[in-house]
Amino acid sequence: MLKKRLGRTDLMVSVIGFGGLIIPRISTDEAISVVRRALELGVNFIDTAKSYGDSEEKVGMAIADRRDQCIITSKSLADNPENFMSDIDLGLKRLSTNKIELYQIHNLSSKDKLEKTLKSGGLLDCLKSAKKSGKIDFIGFSGHKKDILIEAICTDEFDFVEMPINVVDRNVWCDVLPLAIERDMGVIAMKPLAGGALTDLSPDIISLSLRYAVQQDISTAIVGMKSIAEVEQNTKAGIDIKPLSKDEEKTLFDSADSLSKTFCRQCEYCLPCDQGLDIPTIFILYKHFTRFGAHEISRQRYSALKVKVDSCIGCGKCEERCPYQLPIREMLRLAEEKLATN
Ligand code: SF4
Ligand code: SF4
Numbered sequence: 001m002l003k004k005r006l007g008r009t010d011l012m013v014s015v016i017g018f019g020g021l022i023i024p025r026i027s028t029d030e031a032i033s034v035v036r037r038a039l040e041l042g043v044n045f046i047d048t049a050k051s052y053g054d055s056e057e058k059v060g061m062a063i064a065d066r067r068d069q070c071i072i073t074s075k076s077l078a079d080n081p082e083n084f085m086s087d088i089d090l091g092l093k094r095l096s097t098n099k100i101e102l103y104q105i106h107n108l109s110s111k112d113k114l115e116k117t118l119k120s121g122g123l124l125d126c127l128k129s130a131k132k133s134g135k136i137d138f139i140g141f142s143g144h145k146k147d148i149l150i151e152a153i154c155t156d157e158f159d160f161v162e163m164p165i166n167v168v169d170r171n172v173w174c175d176v177l178p179l180a181i182e183r184d185m186g187v188i189a190m191k192p193l194a195g196g197a198l199t200d201l202s203p204d205i206i207s208l209s210l211r212y213a214v215q216q217d218i219s220t221a222i223v224g225m226k227s228i229a230e231v232e233q234n235t236k237a238g239i240d241i242k243p244l245s246k247d248e249e250k251t252l253f254d255s256a257d258s259l260s261k262t263f264c265r266q267c268e269y270c271l272p273c274d275q276g277l278d279i280p281t282i283f284i285l286y287k288h289f290t291r292f293g294a295h296e297i298s299r300q301r302y303s304a305l306k307v308k309v310d311s312c313i314g315c316g317k318c319e320e321r322c323p324y325q326l327p328i329r330e331m332l333r334l335a336e337e338k339l340a341t342n
Contacts, residue, residue, distance in 0.1 A: 001042025001238045006219040007186030009138045009159050011071055011101065015214045016238035017045035017188070019224035024053030026226050028061065035062035037228050039069050041235040047162070047188065047222040048095075049075045049106055050087045056094035064096055072097070073162070073188065075106035075142060079116055084126045088135055102186075103127060103136040104162060108143040108152055109268070117141075117152075124157055142190065145267055146172050153179045160186035165221070167212050167256040168194040168263060172323075181217055189213050189221040194263065198256070203233070208252040210237035211244055260324065262331060270318035270328060276307040279318055279328060286335035302339035309336035 003012040018038045023031040035046070035058070046063070048055045056074060063070055072095060076087035084105075091100055105123050108114055117123040127139040142162035143149050149163055153176070161180050165173050165187075180187050192213035198205055213221040214237050223234045244252065264283035273279060282302070289298040302308070309332045318328045 001044075001235065002214075002241055003044070004219045005186075006071075006102075006188075007160055007180075008184040009102070009186050011138075011186070013045040013071055013186075013220045014043045014238055015218075015220055015241075016043055016210070016235050017047055017220040017222035018043050019190070019222040020046060020048035020055040020059050021052050022224040022226050023055050023058050028054075028058055030226075031058035032062040034225060034228060034231055035059060036066075037231045038225065038235065039063075039066060041231065042239065043231075043235060044070050045073075045220045045222070046070050047073050047190075049077075050091060051075075051077050051106065056091055060095040060097065067097060071101045073102035073104060073140070074100050075104035075162075077106045079113055079123070081121060081123060081126050084123050085130070088126075088130050092135060099135060099137065101137045102140055102160060103130060103138075104160075105141040108141045108148055109145055110148065111151075114148060114152055118155065118157070138186075140186070140188075142188075144265065145269075146176060149176045150179060153183065153185065156183060158185060160188060160219075162188040162190050162222075164191040164195075164265070165189035165213055165216055165218055166192050166194045166198070167209055167252055168198070168260045169265065170256075172265075177217060187218045189216065189218040192221040192223060194256075194259070195265075198259070205252065205255050207233070207237065208244060208248055209256075210234060211242060212249075212252060214238060214241065215243050262326065263324070264326060264331070265324065267323070270322045273312075273318055274315065275311045275313060277309070277312060277318075277332070278305060278307070279332070281305070282309065282332060282335050282339070285339055286331075289338050299339055299341050303341060308340065309333065310340075 001014045006013045048059050074091045076084050078084040078087050130136045138159040140158050140160035193209050198209045225231045266280045268280055270279050285298045285302050288294040
């Protein structure tokens with residue numbers, strides 16, 4: 001497996017990393033086997049988070065007797081310093097380790113959270129103090145929003161960034177990536193399969209998408225994997241490195257462009273809706289309903305929302321704000337067809 005330098009951390013990481021987001025969906029024994037198979041095939045980078053269910057524990061069990069073979073990143077969504085520090089301690093315990101190499105502020109998604117991070121006694125100071133006490137080695141953040149990513153990168157406070165890099169969103173990250181590279185930050189590409197959307201296409205497209213991500217100026221692309229077969233298939237992109245030919249690139253771009261017309265990136269730019277509709281949440285529930293077959297839970301969660309799609313007055317303001325020009329009103333209508341129970 002090809003290894004690349006993770007920016008100023010000087011760590012050498014496998015270009016395909018293990019994404020721990022989806023291992024809560026499989027049993028502990030399966031998760032242990034899947035993580036270990038990835039390590040056998042040369043993966044040495046594992047991404048997890050406090051908020052990914054029991055992912056930290058499962059990773060901890062899988063690597064207990066091979067800790068020196070892997071580099072771990074975990075993260076906390078907490079926006080209050082006390083909870084953030086206790087998430088780091090909990091992560092150490094769940095991962096059965098005395099150090100997490102890379103720790104992140106999870107989903108730095110608003111100006112307000114960035115301000116809270118940077119102010120004296122804020123989350124950045126928490127990370128610095130965890131580093132000083134040896135609980136972590138390097139400081140980073142993850143995020144999806146272009147303007148916040150740019151602002152946080154330009155603070156020069158972070159050693160690495162985890163951000164979506166995939167063919168569907170190529171017009172977004174193309175402007176952000178060079179700023180991180182200029183600062184010698186490590187770049188962890190998340191969602192190389194566009195948050196699972198590209199996995200709905202053919203196996204060939206999955207392979208092209210991973211090869212596309214790997215050939216960008218990134219250190220590692222983390223892929224969520226929940227079976228040995230997926231591990232064996234996905235790691236090929238980091239072992240047999242072949243840049244895409246012109247024909248392969250065209251095939252991939254055509255598929256991505258057709259997908260991008262209805263793919264919600266959860267960026268929240270469409271909000272606020274004057275009627276109070278939580279548009280990104282409705283699209284997540286719709287995705288869980290259609291892609292993961294989570295019919296009952298998606299319907300339950302939709303029914304618990306205070307404002308449903310039938311409150312939409314069709315003003316179109318959300319569509320004006322959506323940077324991806326999604327036909328939100330039509331998409332909401334389709335979502336309601338599946339999610340509404342009466
Ligand atoms: S079109 Fe509907 S969902 Fe969009 S902003 Fe208007 S009321 Fe809200
Ligand atoms: S509908 Fe558009 S603006 Fe709203 S979250 Fe999805 S991609 Fe972002």
